[in-house]
Amino acid sequence: MGDSTLIQGRYRLLERIGRGGMGEVWRAKDESLGRRVAVKCLKPLGTQHDHSVTRVLRERFRREARVAAALQHRGVTVVHDFGEWDGVLFLVMELLEGRDLSRLLEDDKHRPLPVPDVVDIAEQVASALAYTHEQGIVHRDLKPANIVRTGDGTVKICDFGIARLGHDVGFTARLTGTGIAMGTPHYMSPEQIGGDEVDLRSDLYSLGCVLYEIATGVPPFDLDDAWAILVGHRDTEPEPPRTHRAELPRYLDRIILDLLAKRPEERPDDARELGRRITAGRTAPAQVQVPALAAAPPPTPWPAPPRTPRPVGSRAALPSWTHGMTTGHKATGTGLRTTPPDPAAGLSGEWIPRPAADRTAPHAPGERPDPAPEALVGPAARHHAGLSLGRLGRWEEAGEIHRAVAAERERLLGPDHPDTLASRYEAAVTLGRAGHPAEALRAYKHVAEARIRVLGADHADTLAVRQEMAYTLGRLGRHADAHQVYTAVLTARERTMGTDHPDTLRCRHNLAFNLGRLGRTEEAHRMAREVAAARARVLGPDHPDTLVTRYEVAYELGRLDRWQEALATYLEVAAARAEALGPDHPDTLAARYEIGIGLGRLGRCAEALTVYEELIEDRARAQGPEHPETLRARHGLGVNLGRLGRWVEALAEAREVCAIRERVLGPDHPDTLAGRREVAVGLGWLGRWSAALTEYRLVAAARERVLGPDHPDTLVGRDDEAHCLAQLGRSAEAAALYRRVAALRGAAAR
Secondary structure, eight states, X not given: XXXXXXXXXXXXXXXXXXXXXXXXXXXXXXXXXXXXXXXXXXXXXXXXXXXXXXXXXHHHHHHHHHHHHHOOOTTBOOEXXXXXXTTEEEEEEEOOOEEEHHHHHHHTTTOOOOHHHHXXXXXXXXXXXXXXXXXXXXXXXXXXXXXXXXXXXXXXXXXXXXXXXXXXXXXXXXXXTTOOBOOOGGGOOHHHHTTOOOOHHHHHHHHXXXXXXXXXXXXXXXXXXXXXXXXXXXXXXXXXXXXXXXXXXXXXXXXXXXXXXXXXXXXXXXXXXXXXXXXXXXXXXXXXXXXXXXXXXXXXXXXXXXOOXXXXXXXXXXXXXXTTOOBGGGOOTTXXXXXXXXXXXXXXXXXXXXXXXXXXXXXXXXXXXXXXXXXXXXXXXXXXXXXXXXXXXXXXXXXXXXXXXXXXXXXXXXXXXXXXXXXXXXXXXHHHHTTOHHHHHHHHHHHHHHHHHHHXXXXXXXXXXXXXXXXXXXXXXXXXXXXXXXXXXXXXXXXXXXXXXXXXXXXXXXXXXXHHHTTOHHHHHHHHHXXXXXXXXXXXXXXXXXXXXXXXXXXXXXXXXXXXHHHHHHHHHHHHHHHHHOTTSHHHHXXXXXXXXXXXXXXXHHHHHHHHHHHHHHHHHHHOTTSHHHHXXXXXXXXXXXXXXXXXXXXXXXXXXXXXXXXXXXXXXXXXXXXXXXXXXXXXXXXXXXXXHXXXXXXXXXXXXXXXXTSHHHHHHHHHHHHHHHHTTOHHHHHHHHHHHHHHHHHHHO
């Protein structure tokens, strides 16, 4: 392959920007969408495989590539496409503008990174690993060359699934006699070295090696002999990082050493626990303030000279499987090599600069001059600070930063520059997360209009913001408007990405969900089943996205009163989630809650009671006794106590739950009002109709105040009130209220 090669009539290879043991990475242009991408071309399979093995390997490549393409997290490199061209397997990925951690260290003569940068990188990588591990995916080859820091400080992990693909296809050396593929020795876990089964804790060990190196400037076992390095990982305790660098915080020293524990069970349980420990270790809120967040150093001019791996010692003295290994600081492997941004191109790398000749020409009257590169560093650091605050859930503060950065970028770069729009997009996200959907919708609309104008209606960034608009419309109850937007976005995604692309399937899932909220239950059920089947085919039957859609299938089955089928589906989803995500994962607990509902609807109330009792115990342990979901499980328990005729117990449970909800959520929260209605139901079944009437009226009045007089929930509340009046013998009042409710329903139907 050479310059200007066109792959599949779409991806034009422009410049080779990396080469490793598994193949090459090219800067390329997607001719269909007009965007810059990175294309990783894997080495041909060669003649050592027979045709049957080759077919298996190709299918494995497609399966692993689909999984990688399904990963959607800020800290994971996006895979846009994959395929085979002229016998070469290839992946199309986002083109990152920045430098990997290996390059950062080498460019700075292996001096360690500033402490705030080390902590920030650790926190971002932990967040990305937590997400991928929850999807059931282990990286297996985490190292500095596979972790990229972009120009705005965002940290991204590259090459998920690539290590395993390389092992299967035979690109990497294998340990003689075991068939266990080996990776870069400086960052391998003891269980990888021993040929044992690896899980997410192996990634945590590798992350510990990476953090050790960027914090001290040297890896934990800095030896020239590959065998000695492996023995060090397996048998030798590392020196504490503070022995190399006394200024490191003690909490960071402890975290790194815990990650480097020889036994997996002695490491942090998972990446979420690691993230919590890093956050807790920050000494004060000032740690996340802008001055403490150092921007990535300015990149060196491209192209840089290729790096030559340091020799690993006498090959004759090493086992055959160590041949080809690289050691020392220069173990770059096959990580995606990235290019620094053109200063005139801004920070995102999406903006098309003027030709070089024009940059030195005098600016025409009214023309915006190119900002100096150093003028963009401040906004980039503050943008990154806003993202960090968002990760901490401090949405109001994050929004203030993003709005300020958007204003500054607009002044420096113009209102339609992608970086300006990126900040406005993040500001809209913070509005939605902070509970201001109407304001978020206005902000999304502004960004969508600008992106359509600048990038085109079918650009991936444009479709992303339009899909957020549809989601926000749904949150505002404007499901008909959301349906129109989802339909338009889906059409564009199918045209530009294909029907089985993960982004297309996600849009179809959202559309199915919205159809259900429009009352089009049959259509919602049919579409959800189609999406679930497609996701099972593309991602696998137990992938979290597949299970989310199957959960929606079960929900729509329940709304169709097909509870036997709904219950069977919920049981399957709960079992799969427990296996893939763990028994205490919120998604697993949510499916168990729905199992309780299904059992109750089928009259199997005693079984439902057992389900809710166990769920309450698990939710209280995992989330706390006053968490809204714990209280929802208690509400379900009370309902089934009533169904079993145990109304005194049911009333006591309903009153306690209602009191906690009123204190925690507020008197007008929908959950509080649902709990108050359950109190009224219990009072009615015990014959205490006067007290029940008081509760029903409180519920109806609150719903009318919050939702309006003709909202369906308000009308249900008035129906309850009328029924209670009839039970008290106040038939005339009951009849008048029934007529009023019927008139409101008729007016709403028209």
